[in-house]
Amino acid sequence: MSYVAIKGGNEAIRASKRFFHKQIQSADNIEDSDIIDGLRFACDRIMAEGALYTEKLAAKAMKLCGGDLLEAAFYIRAHRSTCQRIGSTQPVAGEELHLLRRISSAFKDIKGGQILGPSCDYVIRLFTNPAGEESIDDQFIKEGTNDNLHIESALQSLRQDDRIVTLANREAAPFDVTRAFPLPPYPRSSVMQIMARGETGSLLAFAYTSMRGFGDVHPTIGDLRLGMAEMRFTHPFTGNTVTIGAIRVTACETVGSFAPDPKDGKLRLAVGFGFCFGFNETKAIAMSILDLAMNHRGYSVGGQAIAANPEMIVHHVDAIESMGFTNHFKLPHYVTFQADLHVFNAARQNDERK
Amino acid sequence: MNENNVTFGFFDEDAKKEIRRAMLKAVALPGYIVPFASREMPIARGWGTGGLQITLSIITEEDTLKVIDQGCDGSVNAVNIRDFILQVTGADETTATPEATIIQTRHRVPEHPLIENQTLVYQVPYPEVLTTVEPDTARQKQMHANVDYAKLWVLLYEDTSQFGDSRISARYPVEVNGHFVMDPSPIPKYDIPRLSNNPALQLFGAGREKRIYAIPPYTEVAPLKFSDRDFAVEDFGGKRCQRCGASDVYLDEVHLDTGVSYFCSDTYYCDTQMETKDAAGTS
Numbered sequence: 001m002s003y004v005a006i007k008g009g010n011e012a013i014r015a016s017k018r019f020f021h022k023q024i025q026s027a028d029n030i031e032d033s034d035i036i037d038g039l040r041f042a043c044d045r046i047m048a049e050g051a052l053y054t055e056k057l058a059a060k061a062m063k064l065c066g067g068d069l070l071e072a073a074f075y076i077r078a079h080r081s082t083c084q085r086i087g088s089t090q091p092v093a094g095e096e097l098h099l100l101r102r103i104s105s106a107f108k109d110i111k112g113g114q115i116l117g118p119s120c121d122y123v124i125r126l127f128t129n130p131a132g133e134e135s136i137d138d139q140f141i142k143e144g145t146n147d148n149l150h151i152e153s154a155l156q157s158l159r160q161d162d163r164i165v166t167l168a169n170r171e172a173a174p175f176d177v178t179r180a181f182p183l184p185p186y187p188r189s190s191v192m193q194i195m196a197r198g199e200t201g202s203l204l205a206f207a208y209t210s211m212r213g214f215g216d217v218h219p220t221i222g223d224l225r226l227g228m229a230e231m232r233f234t235h236p237f238t239g240n241t242v243t244i245g246a247i248r249v250t251a252c253e254t255v256g257s258f259a260p261d262p263k264d265g266k267l268r269l270a271v272g273f274g275f276c277f278g279f280n281e282t283k284a285i286a287m288s289i290l291d292l293a294m295n296h297r298g299y300s301v302g303g304q305a306i307a308a309n310p311e312m313i314v315h316h317v318d319a320i321e322s323m324g325f326t327n328h329f330k331l332p333h334y335v336t337f338q339a340d341l342h343v344f345n346a347a348r349q350n351d352e353r354k
Numbered sequence: 355m356n357e358n359n360v361t362f363g364f365f366d367e368d369a370k371k372e373i374r375r376a377m378l379k380a381v382a383l384p385g386y387i388v389p390f391a392s393r394e395m396p397i398a399r400g401w402g403t404g405g406l407q408i409t410l411s412i413i414t415e416e417d418t419l420k421v422i423d424q425g426c427d428g429s430v431n432a433v434n435i436r437d438f439i440l441q442v443t444g445a446d447e448t449t450a451t452p453e454a455t456i457i458q459t460r461h462r463v464p465e466h467p468l469i470e471n472q473t474l475v476y477q478v479p480y481p482e483v484l485t486t487v488e489p490d491t492a493r494q495k496q497m498h499a500n501v502d503y504a505k506l507w508v509l510l511y512e513d514t515s516q517f518g519d520s521r522i523s524a525r526y527p528v529e530v531n532g533h534f535v536m537d538p539s540p541i542p543k544y545d546i547p548r549l550s551n552n553p554a555l556q557l558f559g560a561g562r563e564k565r566i567y568a569i570p571p572y573t574e575v576a577p578l579k580f581s582d583r584d585f586a587v588e589d590f591g592g593k594r595c596q597r598c599g600a601s602d603v604y605l606d607e608v609h610l611d612t613g614v615s616y617f618c619s620d621t622y623y624c625d626t627q628m629e630t631k632d633a634a635g636t637s
Binding site for chain 1: 360361364365366367368369372389390391392393394395396398399400401403423424425428429430431433434437460461462479489490491492495517518519520521522523524540541542543544562564586588589604605606607619
């Protein structure tokens with residue numbers, strides 16, 4: 001009679017881990033720089049969802065988990081927990097970005113122009129060689145960003161005309177979701193942080209519900225911009241402001257419907273905002289739609305607005321949490337399942353006695 | 355710092371301080387769920403990150419640690435968590451319940467009675483007992499403040515009228531210290547009476563849901579039940595552990611080629627029963 005309790009756990013786990021590493025060991029031959037440059041959008045997702053801007057560790061994490069982006073972001077988050085908080089950088093304004101790309105679909109032409117920059121929006125997704133691109137003069141293609149290219153938001157003129165709702169700011173300082181978890185009613189800054197760290201696919205799915213049936217956000221992209229944001233920090237000893245580097249970011253302002261502004265009853269347009277680490281237009285747009293849906297609920301005429309409910313968004317968009325919990329169902333559950341069976345059997349006996 | 359270049363207890367000192375503060379509040383308000391920031395751990399959410407954060411915040415070099423999953427020290431997740439904690443703390447490990455100062459557990463309370471100065475740390479998937487009847491966080495908070503558990507009582511009534519008893523098997527709601535109703539984590543009903551007046555400190559950590567709560571030593575804990583109904587725990591009908599012969603414990607039902615067998619879910623308890631039996635057999 002064999003004893004079935006799994007006491008060989010240690011060895012089996014080690015073998016499983018080794019098997020996993022062996023399967024993907026050829027990833028060790030990939031240079032970090034190749035991943036950082038050639039697979040930059042993957043790195044951007046890892047850094048945004050991992051909530052730490054570090055291209056080097058993003059590349060390393062991707063190699064450690066064979067390209068699984070959720071797992072890679074998980075490595076970054078775990079590492080983040082070991083880092084001591086030194087301080088906060090100064091706030092960054094969208095107009096200060098060194099732009100690489102800036103478009104608006106709300107206006108045909110805008111101050112500063114439509115700057116397409118590098119984009120795969122215009123690519124025909126075929127595996128064959130795209131024709132015609134060789135004839136393009138590289139004079140339009142410059143590495144990096146134009147340091148002098150600072151452009152105000154394409155919605156600035158509407159703002160100046162007092163035609164856009166300005167939400168009341170009730171927060172003295174931004175909430176920090178990594179130091180305390182918010183309770184309802186959720187401060188807007190906490191919801192924004194959770195979304196900026198959120199999983200692209202989750203944000204996209206929730207935003208999509210608002211676009212196509214469970215809500216009524218039919219947004220127009222007012223201003224979508226990709227660029228480098230300079231990080232300025234107050235030096236702890238000298239007290240001087242020092243620039244400690246620049247990071248890739250995406251920002252998006254989306255215009256929704258109009259309604260009487262609660263402030264004074266005047267009709268104004270609602271605007272949502274999305275922002276994330278790295279270049280990830282889908283995420284920034286989805287986030288701006290969710291911000292719009294949650295903060296301008298009065299404007300909604302739809303039925304059940306899932307995306308307008310902060311309870312839905314705050315608890316369900318984090319990749320590290322949803323992935324971890326989904327996978328935990330692989331852990332043994334035999335004690336609880338045993339208890340389930342006892343309850344089931346008792347209920348069945350009770351049923352049969354009736 | 356240790357050989358892995360990680361601070362003692364893995365995360366930074368501020369994080370540990372914050373968790374200890376949350377625990378102090380939890381102990382002061384038995385059964386009340388205290389929010390905390392919940393750092394990301396190198397093990398996945400839902401795999402014990404809440405329990406792990408508590409353990410790492412209270413453990414010292416002098417502690418002796420036991421980690422179990424389903425009552426078993428050798429279960430894959432228990433092994434993983436124990437290895438990690440030992441790596442970042444250098445604490446001692448044990449499988450013996452009486453020797454442990456901290457026991458981190460998933461889904462079970464050890465069979466061996468706990469004593470003062472022991473801490474039982476539970477891994478919790480759903481800290482909020484009201485989730486099944488009220489998913490909205492703001493309303494849940496209000497209901498707790500008003501000690502308004504009517505919706506739970508209705509659920510209990512509906513189940514009893516239809517099925518003869520509550521359909522809740524694990525995570526049976528308990529009232530702590532005559533006030534807050536809390537989720538005891540997915541332990542079977544068999545373990546519920548053992549929460550009450552326990553000499554050990556019981557701490558509950560939910561990493562993904564970012565909540566900490568506690569049952570201080572010697573606190574009354576009672577399952578939610580109607581006064582004219584008995585609280586029925588799992589009944590194994592006199593079945594015995596096929597290995598050690600114990601019959602008064604929570605058993606695992608195992609389906610083998612030879613048919614259905616039963617074994618102690620608590621592997622340490624099973625081992626001690628075997629030793630007693632062997633000693634009796636040889637003397």
